[in-house]
Amino acid sequence: MIIGFNSANLLQSRHRLNYLTNNMTHSIQAQLVKLENWQAISVSGDDTNKYLNSQVTCDLASLADTQASFGCHCDAKGKLWSQFYLIPTNGETLLFQHKTTLAKSATELSKFGVFSKVNIKAESENYEFYAVIGDISNLVETELNQTKALETGFLCKLSDGLQLYVKSKAEQIEPILTNLNSADESLFTQQLSLKVLPFITEQHISEFVPQMLNSHAIGGISFKKGCYMGQETVARMRYLGKNKRACFAFTAEASSQIEIGNTIEVETDSSWRRVGQIIQVTTHDNSAAGLAVLASDIEIGAKYRVKESPDTCVIIQALPYSLDY
Structure with a gap:
């Protein structure tokens, strides 16, 4: 377990976020x-x-x-x-x-x-x-x-x-x-x-x-x-394969303290490693959602947090389209 981060709280947050994310993506009344x-x-x-x-x-x-x-x-x-x-x-x-x-x-x-x-x-x-x-x-x-x-x-x-x-x-x-x-x-x-x-x-x-x-x-x-x-x-960036970053959606709890420019980190075996930064975030109803520019090869199901608010869990969403040219 990584010191300073409560894994039990993280698991609870992930379950709540999965529920909130499903509600955000359902059909919306016009x-x-x-x-x-x-x-x-x-x-x-x-x-x-x-x-x-x-x-x-x-x-x-x-x-x-x-x-x-x-x-x-x-x-x-x-x-x-x-x-x-x-x-x-x-x-x-x-x-x-x-x-x-x-x-x-x-x-x-x-x-x-x-x-x-x-x-x-x-x-x-x-x-x-x-x-x-x-x-x-x-x-x-x-x-x-x-x-x-x-x-x-x-x-x-x-x-x-x-x-x-x-x-x-x-x-x-x-x-x-x-x-x-x-x-x-x-x-x-x-x-x-x-x-x-x-x-x-x-x-x-x-x-x-x-x-x-x-x-x-x-x-x-x-x-x-x-x-x-x-x-x-x-x-x-295309023909020489220079680009190693891409934009992904994330979700978090509405009470989360997240700002544009904050850093997203991923859990490793013994620490947390920077993977990118937040470029957009908003809170609507009972949840927060935003966009972050991250390493393009990130693992969607890994554990992520906001560096400036270490107890804030974020869930990175799979892209709704392909990044292929």
Whole structure:
């Protein structure tokens, strides 16, 4: 037994967490969440697609007019300034992301944008964002990574049971969505975590390469397009097998003291060894969930804890998709 860590308490915590995790992943009644901490960089103009294609990892040239996509904006060394969800709308392209990465990403995009016919704004003046969480197939049909035009904006399906509602600021809530129960933004963050759809906050700007956040696995990187900022590093991570990290979901008890930037450790024969750090965490209802960048070869069933809170057990979840290229 490792000194300073109560194995009996750990076992009890693991049993409780397995129960809570099963409840988190069951079918959720459809709910509407206003996203106060999320916005989008707006890019418009005749050269929008051509210019963005020279700056970000996804291939805009291969996207249909109504097709959305995950993508990344990197520095010259291939480190992330932002991870975003690209949404085409009438007259502008939106790069949806956490508000804390907007300023840096928009500033860097604007540096070279002066040489192209583009208009770049750090926040969209026309749209605000909601999440629709749960099954809404009885209200409207949506397809994965496709924008569906509504009377008041657009719906985009990020994953099963998770839609992004892009609402015109000049309009009221879409009539078919007005009867949905409202929920706290923590539910959106929880669902992003459980579905392992990573976004970074300002704390981790210029720290990770895209593959460490599974960007290639969720359609956020094209390895066939032309040059873009950071491409050499991103390609090296694939073709030379340089990347040894990946993003995983974890769950913990709601009372856990966990913060972004905390370290996750794994139990070894005689001690605890660092395996990565937390990039997202939230508490909703009776449980906590988050994302951590860990060694890509971790053992899912091993015992993990938070270094800064040694009595806090976390359970690492198996990925819902493959990391293969």
